[in-house]
Amino acid sequence: MEFKKNILCIGAGYVGGPTMAVIAMKCPEYKVNVVDINNEKIKQWNSDQLPIFEPGLDEVVQKCRGKNLFFSTEIEKGIREADIIFVSVNTPTKTFGEGTGMASDLQYWEKTAHQIVEHANGDKTIVEKSTLPVRTAEAMERILKANDKGFHFEVVSNPEFLAEGTAIRDLLDSDRVLVGSHKTERGMAAAREIVNIYKHWLSDDKIITTNLWSSELSKLVANAFLAQRISSINSISALCEKTDADITEISYAVGADSRIGNKFLNPSVGFGGSCFKKDILNLVYIARSYHLNEVADYWHQVIKMNDFQKDRFVRQIVKEMFSTVANKKIVLFGFAFKANTGDTRESPAIDITKKLLEERAQVIITDPQALDNARMDLKNYDGLVTYEPNPYRAAESADAIAIITEWNEYKLLDYQKIYAAMKKPAFIFDGRNILNHEELYKIGFNVYPLGKTQLSHFK
16 A cells, blocks of 8 residues: 555654554554564554553554554664654653753653664654653754755654543544744744644644744643642642641632633642653753753742652551551552553652651552552562552451552442451551542541541541
């Protein structure tokens, strides 16, 4: 079959895989190649057991794979054949040198830019899909233009705004798609190429075009604003527990204000995932590099509040369990950073587990999708943590349950059965406020929600 265009995505992770699968489904006249250096990951993309769990992803991949959607490790070949190259490689926070702990590590991105120059056989449109610091495109352009082949590479920014657990829905019914380019003839032509992809299924009002730098910065700012809302409501949950106010009532009242809205106002043990912390620290680093220290301090406080909430949750567990959890079995219900994903990157569960282990607790972890990743995250704690996929077995002889991830399954469990199998007194610390606390109290549990009055039998 002859395809109208060849699209390549370098990077088969949480962004590249789902995004390209949806593009392939909606643009059957385009050939979509997804490449990655990780051979095992590519094998999984070509199997019935995909490397990531995302509702709806299996169906999309199965519909297109082998027709106009292909996964391989042939990066050089993909570059040669492509008209449009999406770059979706990892850009983690630096762990060394200047900017350690805040700036983005761009070594994988830079290597990809050099690969494109080396193997390209004609003009290409290069699309930044990875989350990158503002003005990264300028550095990419320098690498791409430093070629002696006479080819032209036009860089376009197209940041992702996907939420894990709803990525396919977010792609099919996006709030917006952002395409940034230079306001030159070639730049705007390249932007139209990308816009035309999304116009296959999105209306014109959902597609926003901006200059290159606005597009790059918008992703960091959007994630910073979302994380700020979580940290803001979490800070109020601590105040509610001191004043007997109810965080659920406050969230509802505040969210009813149309100027504020009700999203991201549910208290929790803290935000996680690959984006929020990394992007905020990147924003902090950029602000400091321009000597905007007050701006940097303001956004850094969002991270500090997130760390405070995790610390506070563990301190409450220790305090309420008679000031010691040594040799007590604490079961974590959930390890993924949010429901409907197996992703554990920056999950609050990681720090909570480590802090409980420091207190000499026996930690049991259960999660429907994230146990393999949990084992990798806690590989230095082999023998100290138990992994059990069945929540009923995990809770046997346990002293306490801590709800870490808002999996719907945990709302539907038989807590009478769980209570009967636990040691007494039995504790539940609801780090997501997803359970019926009054019912749990009637069963016999001592219940400790976030930002609400505790229900204890010790009064």
